[in-house]
Amino acid sequence: MxxxxxxxxxxxxxxxxxxxxxxxxxxxxxxxxxxxxxxxxxxxxxxxxxxxxxxxxxxxxxxxxxxxxxxxxxxxxxxxxxxxxxxxxxxxxxxxxxxxxxxxxxxxxxxxxxxxxxxxxxxxxxxxxxxxxxxxxxxxxxxxxxxxxxxxxxxxxxxxxxxxxxxxxxxxxxxxxxxxxxxxxxxxxxxxxxxxxxxxxxxxxxxxxAIVQLKVQYANMKQLSGIKLQGKAHIQVNGEVVRSESGEIHFSESGLSGPPVLQLGRNAAYHLARRDAVSVIVDLMPGRTEEELVDFLEIHWGIFGHRTVVDSFIGIFHKKLVPVLLKEAGIDQQPYLLCQDLSWKTKKKFYRILKHWEFIVTDTNGFANAHAxxxxxxxxxxxxxxxxxxxxxxxxxxxxxxxxxxxxxxxxxxxxxxxxxxxxxxxxxxxxxxxxx
The missing domain is CATH 3.50.50.60 (FAD/NAD(P)-binding domain)
Incomplete structure (x- = not known):
């Protein structure tokens, strides 16, 4: 023919x-x-x-x-x-x-x-x-x-x-x-x-x-599974941020997804293939600078100093996210800790986590789950x-x-x-x- x-x-x-x-x-x-x-x-x-x-x-x-x-x-x-x-x-x-x-x-x-x-x-x-x-x-x-x-x-x-x-x-x-x-x-x-x-x-x-979910190494991913939040994701290679994307970030048992993370997938895949150190830095408060975040929480905790730290995050973060944040800050064993009793050292941990939460990338979800x-x-x-x-x-x-x-x-x-x-x-x-x- x-x-x-x-x-x-x-x-x-x-x-x-x-x-x-x-x-x-x-x-x-x-x-x-x-x-x-x-x-x-x-x-x-x-x-x-x-x-x-x-x-x-x-x-x-x-x-x-x-x-x-x-x-x-x-x-x-x-x-x-x-x-x-x-x-x-x-x-x-x-x-x-x-x-x-x-x-x-x-x-x-x-x-x-x-x-x-x-x-x-x-x-x-x-x-x-x-x-x-x-x-x-x-x-x-x-x-x-x-x-x-x-x-x-x-x-x-x-x-x-x-x-x-x-x-x-x-x-x-x-x-x-x-x-x-x-x-x-x-x-x-x-x-x-x-x-x-x-x-x-x-x-x-x-x-x-490319346009693919990322698998990450993080002990508490199971607790985060199902959470969706508006944030900013940075892909970091050998300690240097090479691209950033904003939007709805999704957490699953195995890793991170959502449009911002998918956009970063090709960068992660290429650098993983080269055996570079790859991580995703999540900014949970992209609408505020670090200084603005400190001011916001200092005022918030000052007004509601009589509340527990757990209760102070109601309406700010997804309920499932709060226990993990407490673990990251090292106060998960103090569920009744009052805001007025927070040490400056612990506060700095929160500030760091909320703007620079790092997840080590181990792999992508492969061609079968990629969009490109x-x-x-x-x-x-x-x-x-x-x-x-x-x-x-x-x-x-x-x-x-x-x-x-x-x-x-x-x-x-x-x-x-x-x-x-x-x-x-x-x-x-x-x-x-x-x-x-």
Whole structure:
């Protein structure tokens, strides 16, 4: 079976690439290892699919500057060459053109109006059917053979169904790798795209989990489990803070989570891989400086000196948090200690804990629980602004397979939409100009 363009992977990047390519008049088809499209999309945004984030969309130049800080790559600035071609506004228009209106919830996060990830898949399924784009399901790509002449690519596959397992061979003039990274392996993202790209001469930057919960070493985590609080988290590496994030921090029996901690996950993962000393410093009172905190508690304890220390924290901290704070301050054996009897030494312990509570990070929760993959195919081997391989003419990469990852809040899906679109537009331009015939 021959097609002008073969797209490996019917995830977010592959779906946008297929629709865009066909709209540009390119005969495109998708090879998908699962029995349906977009399986991983169903898992995003707690089943609602956080399509993008409008909080940065304040104007063309401002948006691009804001967006550039939301994406990470070993090649700084590489994502910008893609995002300036399909940014937030264009993404909203793209989905509107498919018949999927979006709605904005907290912190600029945008979802399908139905608040169902399944709606995104349904719309893409309709879009593929409207354009007669074939999708070959249950098709696992085992090898790619490249020739100098057309058809340039021969893709050797294994088709696996309940009834049969057989080999299938497809040929194409152009090939897109949209295979994803290593997150959510239950959806079929097993890193096979890395293997294919490496066989074709590309370099893999070791992948690590990103946007991921952190496991910590702390004796009283079980007591803290279930607590959610507004705070600030700092990731500290070898004694130096390298990034800070604010928001709702979640405590579990094994570690820390919540948006601020998830944002710090990639930093922790990279430094743990290098065997650096990694810890999270939690600020329980981010709205006050250390001096303001001292003044607040001194006045509070002064007014309510007749109350116990335990009672003095009512309404300030989560009830489950207080016994642990007392342990940290070393007065857990004095449950009836009055505020007026607090020593200056104990007060200083409280001040330190409330602004600099340290948790030693031992690991992340791994790819199975991560929202994104950091690392991937080295972007220096791709042409900026087109995503075509510098090593293999006619080969393009899109989505998570390359070394680009975004922050929490819809940015990784934004990268998938943008890169899939840009690769398809670049290919259409290449074909129209008669290059690489």
């Amino acid at each position: 021959h097609h002008k363009l073969l797209i490996i992977g019917a995830g977010a990047a592959g779906l946008v690439a297929a629709v865009t390519a066909k709209d540009q008049g390119i005969d495109a088809a998708i090879l998908e290892r699962n029995d349906r499209i977009g399986k991983k999309i169903l898992m995003t945004g707690d089943g609602r699919c956080n399509i993008t984030n409008e909080s940065t969309a304040t104007g063309a130049e401002d948006e691009l500057a804001a967006l550039s800080g939301k994406f990470h790559s070993n090649q700084a600035g590489f994502p910008v060459s893609v995002l300036k071609q399909l940014g937030i506004r264009q993404t909203i228009d793209f989905f509107s053109g498919l018949g999927l209106p979006l709605t904005k919830l907290k912190e600029g996060m945008m979802y399908p109006m139905s608040l169902q990830a399944a709606s995104v898949l349904d719309i893409f399924q309709l879009a593929l059917e409207d354009r007669d784009v074939p999708v070959y399901f249950n098709t696992i790509v085992e090898d790619v053979i490249v020739r100098a002449e057309h058809p340039r690519f021969t893709v050797v596959c294994k088709v696996v169904t309940e009834e049969v397992e057989e080999q299938a061979v497809y040929t194409s003039d152009y090939l897109f790798l949209c295979t994803g990274g290593l997150t959510a392996p239950s959806s079929g993202t097993d890193g096979s795209g890395y293997t294919l790209a490496e066989r074709l001469g590309h370099t893999l930057i070791d992948p690590v989990p 993959t950091a690392g991937g195919i080295d972007t220096t081997e791709l042409i900026e602004g087109t995503l075509e391989s510098k090593l293999v003419p006619g080969l393009y990469l899109a989505g998570e397979v390359m070394d680009v990852d975004g922050d929490f809040g819809g940015y990784n899906l934004q990268w998938a939409w943008s890169s899939g679109y840009v690769a398809a537009i670049a290919l259409a331009k290449q074909i129209s100009e008669g290059k690489n015939k």
